[in-house]
Amino acid sequence: MSEPQAQASDDEPTLVEAAPPASPLDGGEAVSPGAIGGHRTWSGPVRLLVLAVALAFVAFGVPGIIDRYWLQIVTSVVIYSIVTLGLGLLIGRAGMVSLCQFLLLAIGAWVALRLDYATSLPFPLLILIAGVVTGLIGALIGLPALRLSGLYLALITLMAAGAITVVLRIAQFPNGGGGFFGNSAAGGASSRLPRPAIATGDTAYYRYCVAVALLMFLLALWHVRGRPGRAWAALRQSQATAVAAGVNVTLYRLWAFALASFMAGVAGALLAAAAGGVNINQFPVQNSILLLAVVLMGGVYSLGGAVVAALLLRLLPALLDNWGVSTELLTILFGVGVLQVLLTAPGGLVDQVPKDLANLGRGLRKLASPRRAGEEAAQP
Amino acid sequence: MPDLKPFIVLGVALGGVFAMSGVGLVVLYRATGVLNLAYGAIGATGALITWSLLDAGWVPDWVAYLACIVFGGAATLLYGVLFGPPFSARDPLVKATATLGLLLILLGTMQWVWGRDPHGITLPTSRWNREIFDARVSGTQIIGVVFAIVVTTGTAAFLRVTKVGTAMRALADDREITATLGVPVRRVEAAAWLGSGIVCGAAGLLLSNLVGLDIVGLTFLVIPALAAALIGRLQSLWVTLAAGFLIGIVQSSLTAFSDVAEYRTLTPFVLAILALLFFATRQRETDVGSSR
């Protein structure tokens, strides 16, 4: 065990000879960058068409078939898919684990709220600034650990999550009060960001969130298909490969971290304007770990996995609640999911389910034609 | 300057438990490569089991207290036996992330079984008090300090002197080669898991008394222990011990200053960040091969 060694060791550093894995999810066959599904069973144009249709349905079809309560849940799924997207990129592409993303969400909300009370900036600008500030904070948190191993980074982010929780409990969310924190006891416990004029209603705001989410996904795609994506792929191969190719390892790691934090900040701002606003009880420390769990389960190698992760995090608890099942069981389930994904299915559900379905399909076909099954069995 | 003495005394006791937990984490990490982030959760679960046993009154009190320690050892050992081997060749980051799975399983179970009502355990040693340096010190707090020192010295001696201990050090250095030397790797690792788990159970019991039996709170008291372990570079038992005490003392002393008292639980984070910055700058000077 030479990790994490940040000091001289007696042994020759085995950087490459044993091809040490750089991604926490080593052992899985990563899908080519930019693949949105897990499997390239469809060709490019067909896939784009399917996505366009799905997107149209999501934006215009869904609000019509569900009631207000579920619309709010689905809005939160859309918002959280931005966070899970960032974390998925961080883990799956850059091979780094962060345990404070959920709290960065809170920071994004805080920044947006504070700015709104202090200035009269338009909503899109609020989101952008919230994202950038959160990105910078994320980068600052990660910076000390970037030269050391990924394990140290995970630890620092876990501690940061705890730290941010403490500060948040003291500062509270801005609610129009004075001072730097902008919070007064007279204000309510929840703070809500006013929505943009073009999207004040629930349905309109839902579509607004879908649009922002789409922008974030395009941003992710641009990264993955471009120079950062290639640099991250080199990093995943091994640090030595990346350095030998001229990649500034620290910079690209920092960039991945800042990007994931940026996305969390943007999502936080959107959340502040969602139904019910935000209050500090929504951000307990363990939610960052739950976030990690669903991102792993959803699948970190494909962008679609982010949506699955958000569904697990927001839709599933609401469904269980509806059916009267205790949501603590979900925590247990997600814990099992983490172990299962790390052990056997690094690609997550997005990768695993199509494989399972394909296996199921083969199994069913065998059942349907036993003679063919016999012939197959006879072949080598 | 307010009178810090009582806070320092409290802080030493708290720090002692942090230090003890930190040492348990480090030893396990060195022997198996697993940084057990579920450490606090295991301790919390054990403490809740103790609470239930005390509440139900089926067994004598001392058995209930012992149950926490036994659970700590058993649960940790079980995880190690089940999930140690499949992960043994993987990156330490993967191994640590896997323990987060265990954390969630335990957290969900605790919340489901014991709900969100407050619970409390008062160890009999807490009722025993003494005045030291103008501060009331309870027996539990003294145990915290004593245990920390005993565990650290005991572990250090164990690693150096006994066969199993030496085997653990060899494992930490190079698992494959150690295996080829005929060392029963799985059994040595199991010993590390068990030992670490027992310390975890004891720490959980002590903390539940010193700090309170709050499920989430106890689970995340792994953070100060981690900070101590991190300052010790996940290697040195003595630095971890010192760091644990330091964190406890500083955190507790800050209570005396009303301006910053609310922020005192940031102490582990701040100290860990400072330590990391220090290591990072030192590494730039003596860069022997990039680490990942």
Place this chain on the structure above:
Amino acid sequence: MIEVDGLTVRFGGVVPIDDMTLTLSGGTCGLIGPNGAGKTTFFNVLSGFVKPVAGAVHAFGDDLLAMADYRRARWGLRRTFQTEQAIADLSVFDNVLLVRENTQGGRATPRQDVLDAVAFVGLEPEADRRVGTLGAAQRRLVEVARAVVGSPRVVLLDEPAAGLPDDETEHLGRLIRRIPEEIGASVVLVDHDMSLVSACCETTAVLDFGKLIASGATAEVLRDAHVIRAYLGTEEEV
């Protein structure tokens, strides 16, 4: 032209490179020696992964050791690894583009430079295929393409033919011989295959236990008694 002066590397009690002074002139130089002689460590020093405790390395007049590790690629240092490190997730084209976009360009646009490098190693038909789907020999060629794209000055090849059958090794040898003239880079070749080294390298240096025990024209070095003894081992100290 690489000038190594008094290079010493120490890890605790082990001394992989011991006061090594050597000049690698242009063209293709071989670097041979038994296992553990320090050849890969030497490459690691050049790449910046290992810091020596003493000595200096100057390449084309520039102080190599003063540069940050990732900047050396930009300066013109390229290398392949003992365990082949082509990136399975990316296509051949992307693998080479990775290097081109992080280092100095060649005579043309990035896209053209990449295509030139891919063509040089003979992988144009596979340019868009994922490297993970290629065979071992082709993956090594991807590494070579990465090493020659743009305008490299020094190419370090660490056992590029390891595990390859004879015909692939010959093909690789022909490629390596073309590098100094067509790409304009000096080549340092580490390998155990003596026929490859003889075929490609005009000069060769020999390491044993971290010390330089011979250097000069390849044919003479391979006949040198000391070198043979280092490989076969004898009872006396060399």
